[in-house]
Amino acid sequence: MSMPSKEMTAEQVIEQIEDGMTVGIGGWGSRRKPMALVRAILRSNLKDLTLISYAGPDAGLLLDAGKVREIVYPFATLDSIPLEPLFSRARQDKTAKFREWDEGMFQTGLRAAASRVPFLPMRAGLGSAVMENDPTLKTVTSPYDDGETLLAVPALELDVALVHMNRADKYGNAQYLGPDPYFDDLFCMAAKKAFVSTEQIMDTAGMLLDAPIQSMLLNRTMVAGVVETPNGAHFTTCTPTYERDEKFQKAYATAAKTPEDWAAFQARFLSGSETDYQDAVQAFAQEAN
Amino acid sequence: MSDVTRAEYCAIAIADCFADDGEIMGSPMGLLPTLGARLAKSTSNPLLMITDGEARILQGAPPLGTSNDVVEGWMPFRLVLEAVVPFGKRHVMMGATQIDREGNQNISAIGPWAQPKRQLLGVRGAPGNTVNNKTSYWVPKHSSRVFVEQVDIVSGVGRNRAEAGRACADGMYPQMGDVRTRPIPDPDGTPFR
Numbered sequence: 164m165s166m167p168s169k170e171m172t173a174e175q176v177i178e179q180i181e182d183g184m185t186v187g188i189g190g191w192g193s194r195r196k197p198m199a200l201v202r203a204i205l206r207s208n209l210k211d212l213t214l215i216s217y218a219g220p221d222a223g224l225l226l227d228a229g230k231v232r233e234i235v236y237p238f239a240t241l242d243s244i245p246l247e248p249l250f251s252r253a254r255q256d257k258t259a260k261f262r263e264w265d266e267g268m269f270q271t272g273l274r275a276a277a278s279r280v281p282f283l284p285m286r287a288g289l290g291s292a293v294m295e296n297d298p299t300l301k302t303v304t305s306p307y308d309d310g311e312t313l314l315a316v317p318a319l320e321l322d323v324a325l326v327h328m329n330r331a332d333k334y335g336n337a338q339y340l341g342p343d344p345y346f347d348d349l350f351c352m353a354a355k356k357a358f359v360s361t362e363q364i365m366d367t368a369g370m371l372l373d374a375p376i377q378s379m380l381l382n383r384t385m386v387a388g389v390v391e392t393p394n395g396a397h398f399t400t401c402t403p404t405y406e407r408d409e410k411f412q413k414a415y416a417t418a419a420k421t422p423e424d425w426a427a428f429q430a431r432f433l434s435g436s437e438t439d440y441q442d443a444v445q446a447f448a449q450e451a452n
Numbered sequence: 453m454s455d456v457t458r459a460e461y462c463a464i465a466i467a468d469c470f471a472d473d474g475e476i477m478g479s480p481m482g483l484l485p486t487l488g489a490r491l492a493k494s495t496s497n498p499l500l501m502i503t504d505g506e507a508r509i510l511q512g513a514p515p516l517g518t519s520n521d522v523v524e525g526w527m528p529f530r531l532v533l534e535a536v537v538p539f540g541k542r543h544v545m546m547g548a549t550q551i552d553r554e555g556n557q558n559i560s561a562i563g564p565w566a567q568p569k570r571q572l573l574g575v576r577g578a579p580g581n582t583v584n585n586k587t588s589y590w591v592p593k594h595s596s597r598v599f600v601e602q603v604d605i606v607s608g609v610g611r612n613r614a615e616a617g618r619a620c621a622d623g624m625y626p627q628m629g630d631v632r633t634r635p636i637p638d639p640d641g642t643p644f645r
Contacts, residue, residue: 191529218574238574251571254561262561265579267533274534285538287580290613292606296565342507343528 165316168333171388173203173437176358180209180323183232187215187273187319187354188222189326190399193242193407195339196221197327197360199395199437204230206436215319217269217346219399220415223249224433226259227419233260235319237269241412248419262297264288270346272319276353284313324354327383327396329404330370331361334387338370338378347366348380356387356438362404364391394441411447455536462476462592463487469588470543471496476586477527477536478502485590487516489545503527542585546578550603551591552604557608565605578607583614 177200180186190196201221204212211232216222218239225231227249239250254261264272267287275283284303294300294314303315325349331337337359339347351357359381370379395401398408398415418428432443466488470478473492478500480489486505490513493500496613503509504519511522527536536542549572550558559578563569581587585609591598606613 226507237573238576239571241499245573248569254571255568257567263574265575266529266577267537270530270533285580286583287537287577289579289583290609291575291579291582291604292560292565293575293579296605342526344530345528346530349530 166334166408169335169383169386169388170364171390173200173360173390173392176200176203176388176390177207177209178201179356179358180204180207182209183211183213183278184322185215185320187321187324189324189345189350189352190219190221190396191217191343191345192238192240193219193244193399193412194343195327195341195345195347195396195401196399197325197392197395198397199392200325200327200358200360200390201225201381202433202437202440204228205433213361215273215350216322217266218250219247220249223247223253223419226250226253227425229258230282233262235262235269235272237264237266241416243409244412244416246251248416252419262299263293263294264297265291265333268293268314269319270349270373271316272355273346273349273446275316275318276320277335277349280318282315285316286313288314288316305362307431314321319353321350321354322356324350324357326350326357326359326381326420327392327401328359328361329401330363330365331359331381331386331389332367332370333364333389334367335359335381335389336367336370336379337361337381337389338374339380340374340378340404341400344380348385351381351385357381357385358388358390359386360390360392360395362391362393362395362401364389392437394444395437397441397444406449408444411444414447463491464622466545466590467491467496469545470500473500473543473586475499476501477532477542479532479542480590481544481546482590483516484592485545485547488590490514490516501525505591533577533580537580540585541625543588544577544581544585544607545590546581548591548598548608549588550598550600552600552603552610555582555589555608556606556613557589557610558603558605560605560607562604568604575605575607581607581639582609586599617639621637640642 213233219237239247239442265287328337329340418424470492478489493513509525511524561568586589
């Protein structure tokens, strides 16, 4: 019996997502974000999503497009530009429900979901405004002699996880080649279904010719579908395949400051297909040089 | 007038904060803290462990703006958050948009939580840092808008809140809210405020 291919298009991934679902997005800030899949959500009719993200432009764009009802996040940043302008505007205009967690809490919530336990205890968050501003959070008392009070970080259960990898095979085994896996494997294991976009779908045997076995972050039991999206993390990093497109990111952040400039940016880059986007990005790069 | 610039005084003062840390991870946030931590590694505390700000542990202390160095280990974000911070073998120096006398710090947003006037970074790792590992703050802007009576959104937890938040008297909160305020000498000899 041969194994079935899980190769699909970004549009087929979107068909697997329903209004109101909880969607986790991998990467970190403006690093290795599945932007081609985010752009596919922007083009869809999806709405009322709960977004779980170490937030970067993924969160900014989805909030700005009115796709998000609730977001759990520890920060929102473009890394080389400290603040995510579209996220800031959404937060200041109160266009969604915001649950701001500590970075470690966020990981712990994903670990709880991946381990199928309702919560995991930790100290991070105690005493801070996180507990006051997210009233769903509760503490738990250690049943052992120490009797310590700890934060019971609730599981961040995901309906769908979206992550971007440097390489994958068509069965869902996927590989990162950069310095940090971020939390992409946890996102996939915390989700009912995980979808991987990748720079290149290749033969399984080819992946370990030039990289160590530890780079194989995702195995096929964790993955429901694979989409080949070259330059699909643009404009975030996909080290070492490409770094962040700083010129483009700066143009994005600058345009987001005024409604007029933002409308022009959207018309130029975000009004067509992924192919149109990549063509417009190429044209921009030639201009910028 | 001295040849030493104000920035150099600041870097030296920051380096002093890491001098007695021994063999732990130094996590400086921002330009001058990075310079200070690397200075400490080059002088007073060669055991200090630093990274390139991403996942590479650097054996040496390369000049600011560079990270070309022998890589002596791997420090992905997951390891920082699930073991290094919680175990406490780390000294972080963060910034603060607002900070109060108890060491409560705000980097989340300015204004009321429900609808802030200005969104900042979010709380990031500040809540976990402050109740787990040694924390210092580098706050160059000395104004009453920064040093406030009460911060708007407590991101880094100060002493009073950390103590109120713990259940048992001997709960483990190693070194929290280590607020270092010290006068920074002005190169011209006038007090710097």
